[in-house]
Amino acid sequence: MAAPSRGSRAAASILRRQANVCASCRTTQFLRPYSATAEAAQQAEAHRLKPHEKVPHPPATASRKAEYRIKAGVIVTRAPMLTRNLTPFENAFFFYQKRLNERLTPEFRHTLFFKENTVPDLDWRIKFNERGRVPAKELGRYFAKGRNAWNDELLVGSTLSDENRIREILLKDAESRVTEDGEEAKPDEIVKPERPMDRITEADKANDVRRLDRKMDRTLYLVVQSGNGTWSFPSDYVPTDQNLHQAAQRVLDQAAGVNMNTWMVGRVPVAHYVAEPQFNEDTTIKARGEKVFFNKVRIMAGQANLTGNTLGYKDFNWLTKEELKEKLPGPYFRAVRNMMATR
């Protein structure tokens, strides 16, 4: 029990420096072992709310159960489909490593790969001579065994290490320059290889926030718009006969339909949001609060379909973290942002 107590002491010392935590919380929450009294924790929870609330509050002895309703929610995520773009520094670093490798490896022997006077051999020789007799395709005119081999670093502003440039060079190199007769192909005879798919899809260009093939290098999250126009993650009250994860699954099926191949990552909620209850002057409840527990769900295939959903949602979006920040109410986003990946 040494490590947890040390951790709690460290946390308590951090809290001691902060002015907005009251003295009783500092001592009761951290210095006392958690298992000692559930009652104390309950008291602390009741106590914690007091400084922030302006409305009169029922005495702490009263049952707090009736003030909150428990809801189960789902955060449906689509994992990134593409790796991110490299930074210019990373590009330059990998480029430097490649040139360094040129100096350390033996020379390329094309006779080992291409039989003499075959089409691939002629093809190689044409391209090799065009590159200035450099075997590497994307490293520029760098002669690793030459007099200026030391001069391998790129200058500031050089575009040689750019990802797109390297891709274009490789695609250019992939086209066959020799006809089947073994002669050099004329420019109109060269068959170009099929272009690889673009990183930016049609959905990105049209900014279609309902499609799943947008923002391919980011994680997307499903948010729905309720009848009164507010955006949130799909959620519903937990009935007494369902567990949290069962209720979350039911919410997903009822809100977005069954035409999705999904996987619930775990039964433990990844985030929770507390909406405080509202009280009248005579300490009676005006509006009950909500405690929403979110389970994380991955979508593998399919698409959300809100037609005929029983939860009253009228629209859905697939948004990234930054877009969620603008779409969701502030406290709501702050409650869930820590479960979101950076990318």
Next chain:
Amino acid sequence: MAARLPRRPTCALSLSSLSPQTTTTTSQQGPSAVQSQFQTRNARLIRRPRRPYLFTQLVQLSDGSTYTMRTASPHALYKSTKDTRNHVLWNPSEKSLKNVEVDEAGKLAAFRGRFGRSWDAPAPRVAEEDEGEAVDGGDVEGADGKKKEKKKAVNSEEEESDDPFGDLISRYAMKETEKGGKK
């Protein structure tokens, strides 16, 4: 390759004074005897491991996505025909990847036109109905005529003829009669 590299100066003497020395001195031995029992553990010249020349290659997966990798292959582009993007195991909900008959050239249709449908793989309905025969049902049908007949007898719903080679024989007989007519 290695011959071109300048040889490193091997200075055994200066290095040996720096390296950790183990002495097994005893009281009887003089200083000269101590000198001869020095162990020299100087680093020898370790040759750089020979690595193949590496190119940068663009790998294109079956769905069109690409990535670059370092490889000894001198080809600039590698196109993958089967990978995780078009395999059923990784795409369980993709209907186009399910085990369906691909007959672009019409060879299977031509085969059926000539030899009938009795060579087709058994329908899953047959395997469900009598589980005892399920193992046999998985095999190539028609290889074991007796078992197939037995199964057919069990399935009264099957409208096809009892004999799997029936239509084959009848077609052959029809051709024979045609030939005979021509003659």
